[in-house]
Amino acid sequence: MGNLSRRKFIKLSGGATAGILMWDSLSSLFRPLSAAEAKTYAAEIGKLKTVYTADVMCPSECGLEMVVKNNRVFKIYGNEHCAYNDGTLCAKGNSGIQMIYSPYRIKSPMIRVGVRGENKFKKVSWEEAMDYIAKRLVKYKKEYGPESVIMDAGDVTDRDCYWRLFFAFGTPNSVEHGSICDTPRRHGPKLMLGGKRIEPDLMRPVLVRQPDGSLKKDFTYKNKLIIYNGWNPFVATRINYESRGTVAAQVENDCKVIVIDPCHTNTASRADMWLAPKAGTDADLFAAMLRYILENHNDNDPSHQYIDWSFKEYSEGWDDFLTEFKSWWNKIDQGNEHKYYSLEWAAARTGLAKEKIAEVSHLFGITKPASLIWGMQSPGHHYNGSVASILGTALNVITGNMDIPGGAIDTELTKASKGGSAKGKQFLKRKVKRVVNGVEVEGTQEELNMDRFGDWPAGWDDVVGDYPRRFMEGVSLRYGPFRGHKYPIKAYIIRTGNPVITGSATYKWQEALTARDEKNNYKVDLVVYIDTPFLETGLYADVILPEASYAERMSLSDIYPPHPLLYLRDQAIKPLHESKTPFEIMNGLAKALVKHGDTDIKAEDFWAKYKTEEDFWNEALLPAPGKPNVGKPLPYPKLPEGYKLLGTPDSLEAGSVKINHKKKVIQGEPLTVKWLREHYGVADWPMSWRRFQPDGGGILKTGSKKVEFVFNKYNKYNKLIEEAGEIPMSIKPLGWKRYPETFYWFETKWNPNNPSYAKYAKDFPFQLICGRVHQTMSATQMVPWLSEVSVAGTWVPMNEEFEYGMLDVNPARKQWNIDKVDPATRYKMQKEKIRAGTWSVGTILINSKDAGELGIKMGDLVKVENPLGKHVISKAFVAETIRPGVIKMGFATGGRFSKGLGAIYANRKYTPNHNELVDPEALSPIMGEPAYADMLVRVSKV
Amino acid sequence: MKQLAETLAQRAILYRLLGGIYTYPLTLEKVEPIIKLERQDKPWKDSLISLQNYLKGINNWEVFLEETNIEYTRLFEGPGQHPAPPFASFYLGDGTVMGAPAVAVRQEYIKWNLAPILIGKIPDDHIALELTFMSYLANEAYLALSKNNNSLLYVLLKTQEEFLNKHLISWALQFCSNIISASTMNFFKNLTSLTKIYIETDFEWILTKKYLKLTTEEITKPL
Numbered sequence A: 001m002g003n004l005s006r007r008k009f010i011k012l013s014g015g016a017t018a019g020i021l022m023w024d025s026l027s028s029l030f031r032p033l034s035a036a037e038a039k040t041y042a043a044e045i046g047k048l049k050t051v052y053t054a055d056v057m058c059p060s061e062c063g064l065e066m067v068v069k070n071n072r073v074f075k076i077y078g079n080e081h082c083a084y085n086d087g088t089l090c091a092k093g094n095s096g097i098q099m100i101y102s103p104y105r106i107k108s109p110m111i112r113v114g115v116r117g118e119n120k121f122k123k124v125s126w127e128e129a130m131d132y133i134a135k136r137l138v139k140y141k142k143e144y145g146p147e148s149v150i151m152d153a154g155d156v157t158d159r160d161c162y163w164r165l166f167f168a169f170g171t172p173n174s175v176e177h178g179s180i181c182d183t184p185r186r187h188g189p190k191l192m193l194g195g196k197r198i199e200p201d202l203m204r205p206v207l208v209r210q211p212d213g214s215l216k217k218d219f220t221y222k223n224k225l226i227i228y229n230g231w232n233p234f235v236a237t238r239i240n241y242e243s244r245g246t247v248a249a250q251v252e253n254d255c256k257v258i259v260i261d262p263c264h265t266n267t268a269s270r271a272d273m274w275l276a277p278k279a280g281t282d283a284d285l286f287a288a289m290l291r292y293i294l295e296n297h298n299d300n301d302p303s304h305q306y307i308d309w310s311f312k313e314y315s316e317g318w319d320d321f322l323t324e325f326k327s328w329w330n331k332i333d334q335g336n337e338h339k340y341y342s343l344e345w346a347a348a349r350t351g352l353a354k355e356k357i358a359e360v361s362h363l364f365g366i367t368k369p370a371s372l373i374w375g376m377q378s379p380g381h382h383y384n385g386s387v388a389s390i391l392g393t394a395l396n397v398i399t400g401n402m403d404i405p406g407g408a409i410d411t412e413l414t415k416a417s418k419g420g421s422a423k424g425k426q427f428l429k430r431k432v433k434r435v436v437n438g439v440e441v442e443g444t445q446e447e448l449n450m451d452r453f454g455d456w457p458a459g460w461d462d463v464v465g466d467y468p469r470r471f472m473e474g475v476s477l478r479y480g481p482f483r484g485h486k487y488p489i490k491a492y493i494i495r496t497g498n499p500v501i502t503g504s505a506t507y508k509w510q511e512a513l514t515a516r517d518e519k520n521n522y523k524v525d526l527v528v529y530i531d532t533p534f535l536e537t538g539l540y541a542d543v544i545l546p547e548a549s550y551a552e553r554m555s556l557s558d559i560y561p562p563h564p565l566l567y568l569r570d571q572a573i574k575p576l577h578e579s580k581t582p583f584e585i586m587n588g589l590a591k592a593l594v595k596h597g598d599t600d601i602k603a604e605d606f607w608a609k610y611k612t613e614e615d616f617w618n619e620a621l622l623p624a625p626g627k628p629n630v631g632k633p634l635p636y637p638k639l640p641e642g643y644k645l646l647g648t649p650d651s652l653e654a655g656s657v658k659i660n661h662k663k664k665v666i667q668g669e670p671l672t673v674k675w676l677r678e679h680y681g682v683a684d685w686p687m688s689w690r691r692f693q694p695d696g697g698g699i700l701k702t703g704s705k706k707v708e709f710v711f712n713k714y715n716k717y718n719k720l721i722e723e724a725g726e727i728p729m730s731i732k733p734l735g736w737k738r739y740p741e742t743f744y745w746f747e748t749k750w751n752p753n754n755p756s757y758a759k760y761a762k763d764f765p766f767q768l769i770c771g772r773v774h775q776t777m778s779a780t781q782m783v784p785w786l787s788e789v790s791v792a793g794t795w796v797p798m799n800e801e802f803e804y805g806m807l808d809v810n811p812a813r814k815q816w817n818i819d820k821v822d823p824a825t826r827y828k829m830q831k832e833k834i835r836a837g838t839w840s841v842g843t844i845l846i847n848s849k850d851a852g853e854l855g856i857k858m859g860d861l862v863k864v865e866n867p868l869g870k871h872v873i874s875k876a877f878v879a880e881t882i883r884p885g886v887i888k889m890g891f892a893t894g895g896r897f898s899k900g901l902g903a904i905y906a907n908r909k910y911t912p913n914h915n916e917l918v919d920p921e922a923l924s925p926i927m928g929e930p931a932y933a934d935m936l937v938r939v940s941k942v
Numbered sequence B: 001m002k003q004l005a006e007t008l009a010q011r012a013i014l015y016r017l018l019g020g021i022y023t024y025p026l027t028l029e030k031v032e033p034i035i036k037l038e039r040q041d042k043p044w045k046d047s048l049i050s051l052q053n054y055l056k057g058i059n060n061w062e063v064f065l066e067e068t069n070i071e072y073t074r075l076f077e078g079p080g081q082h083p084a085p086p087f088a089s090f091y092l093g094d095g096t097v098m099g100a101p102a103v104a105v106r107q108e109y110i111k112w113n114l115a116p117i118l119i120g121k122i123p124d125d126h127i128a129l130e131l132t133f134m135s136y137l138a139n140e141a142y143l144a145l146s147k148n149n150n151s152l153l154y155v156l157l158k159t160q161e162e163f164l165n166k167h168l169i170s171w172a173l174q175f176c177s178n179i180i181s182a183s184t185m186n187f188f189k190n191l192t193s194l195t196k197i198y199i200e201t202d203f204e205w206i207l208t209k210k211y212l213k214l215t216t217e218e219i220t221k222p223l
């Protein structure tokens, strides 16, 4: 820079100072600009640039329009070209600027220098951090196999780069947060449809082929009835369009909405009917609805034509399912002396009037189109949630509501394909050898998976809730070629997730991450935490890597639209501070692994293959949309029906395609990042309905390409069980020897309806449920705006006085023209006292009748204890908005102990961490999901 | 004239030294020159002596640097909440980084044909950048004086006064106070005491300089 940098040293005359400085090292901060460069830079100031991208402030991942000014994200709007959120943006999405520019985000790589949990780290270079990680990973691979390393790619859908790297490294244990989110909820659709998420047909507008051949945006809502069971889309957003769509369908199409939830949620406040059952009785209600519909259906009476028998054309195994379901009808439930699934039985179990159960069943049967939706806070978080989701799927199918306009859509089946070979799943097919009990055996990398070949054969989405046990005990493979192979977990790499708070019991995670072996080393020798905010799990990390925020990285989004709709997450700004994008981390760590001797990672699979981020995402876009040209109206009537569609919407529309009749593939122009950028970041293909096809050419993804009422998907696990002769420990408690062929039934845990737990009901008379508070999910509590907005019952301004760093402008307040205030005293960033009762904190919601009996008043401090000897302290919010006998907490709203979270940390001592009360052993038997909403508690005033 | 030259050179060096010390990691090369600085009869002399004495008392530099870098991480980086984010926008804006203060200083840098090497990544209003920019201006002033370019000297001094007034002094004092109260290491306490008093007295010095009050004709004449 100027004269200083051109000289190596500067000497000052006259002895004024000692003056010998190494200017080179010090002047590394600036560089000189040529006059032309300076002019360009100056001209850029104040200019606006629009980038179309996608959110990650919550799992809805809405399409966004970011306006960038002076290299800074200046405004965030919803992307009006993205039908998913149709230009809308919630307050949380708007607060993204506070997240991106938070001074407390992770800015540089760091290495732990204290003990785990102490929060003592040292900033290091990327090179040092990568070397630290790579050296160890190579060592574990040599000593224990690559399977001893877990890559948990967390809560955001852009995990492809991490998966690719770790699949290539050799571990099959690359997972995601979904496995501790709501797997039982998805189980039924996955088993029976090959899908995952049944949602109401509420996304509007959709592009629809018109009779004249043109494509037009359709804004009309066809829904007539939506039943939300334990699903609160107005607050717990995941499917953004359900918030606006539910209200629009009510207003524009006279759609009736029924909300079934022990708590009067925001969605319930808009409902035509609110039913408040006892907690954990979703399967009971659904079973009673199915029995009612089967018993009262009459083909000849239009007022009782519930079943649309055409479902038999595109399904198989109904008779088996029915026989098994009916086999329970004459059995007596010892808990209430009623016959299973009868209205009386369901009334006794749910606490709802039997007339109401009949009314809902009738309404659902008779109203077309209708949809029955169940959420993550009900079947998703109960031990027997898979039973409920199987019944719910059956109800939607037999009433003829699946995939019809205004009905129920399995959005996993309809969204565009993406990822493809970029995801790296092909590496899982590599042949590997292990010596098991002294014998060398060969299998695929995939068959080393700790869950599917260990204790959870049907844990398709992996079983993160059971990690603490495996961290402590190690993994034993029980099925497949490597049966008998044992390995420890030596490294846990967690990215954009916070399992210490969200992945089952917090104390179990803490124990497992701090457990030592006989040599006093940590059992899990390496924990790497990769994220933008700093959350509790980071406290237990050995290495922290700063990941570029969502405004700074590239990837793809498509959160469960009813038809293929894919949009780009683009880099609005450069990665801030020293953060790197997942793509850069992938290539950086790949190089470091090679440097330290890894032989599985090849340049041609990483940095030599993908020179830029765009190269990578272009490959991930190749399989899009990947759906067959089917349904009514046919998306592309000029192209062969039933063939798989690939390529950009406009090339398919124009017919600029190559058709492979043998493979039944229509290939248009491949979709690319460039194409997306030229089209507001969005690729939107036409909508159609009735895509379940009798001939198996539709969108169903089961083995038979039909709806499967016989559970063929379990066959391969049963085969493994037969070969091994060992019953999985996960299903043993159910008394099963194998996975069932069709309908099954089992009780949930920690529920008074379950005879094994009835004994606790006297001392622990309350059921504890939990719900998501949109603005205060695990990571976004570091955004102060959001912390201030309350949610009735579980996030309320009930704080005690606390100190919080805030900016005081003109603290002396003597001179009111700020420019005239002495600059030295113009601003003061100081700790302010936040008055009691002015800041939202996590609370428990308790019914006023219950509270009255316990002498608890609004705002009282209460203790909530469970039979496992654990307790939390919380303020009570007393209201009518919850069923008596049930209390509710927000998920991750309290007891938060990462300083990175700001005010919530200051209030940690009297706010509840719900996961202190969850039973770490209660993992749903098929999927391994923690039963977050199954617990009995007692409440007392402190 | 000679005294002014010495002061300007000394300011260039001290600002540069301080700017360097607030960049990570702390190294021996960055610290050593501080020990060699002459102790002049200036208001910040005591702070300098304290810092020098502290540094002279260090027996094991390796241990010192390791501890200091860990403390640097805790003070300025986190992870999570930390006592002294080193960015003006944090103190002068809404508590986020890269706000209007960062753009304002970027404009200043561009006027002088400079750009932070990590533009768009490290916020332009990082303490190290602002201190180093002051050093640049002081050095340019020194060179202008040695070439008898009084109009340029005037502009440079005026720019320094404004930069201190509008930018550095309005937040750096609070930044330093945060460190003084939060740090458990005397090195940081001494360093920030020196930084604080140096910026304050330098601002006083520049305000009292009659050169800033000269008329346009006067400034074209030799001083």
Ligand code: SF4
Pocket: A055, A056, A057, A058, A059, A060, A061, A062, A085, A088, A089, A090, A091, A092, A093, A094, A237, A240
């Ligand atoms: S719903 Fe979620 S993804 Fe959509 S704008 Fe709000 S925070 Fe962002």
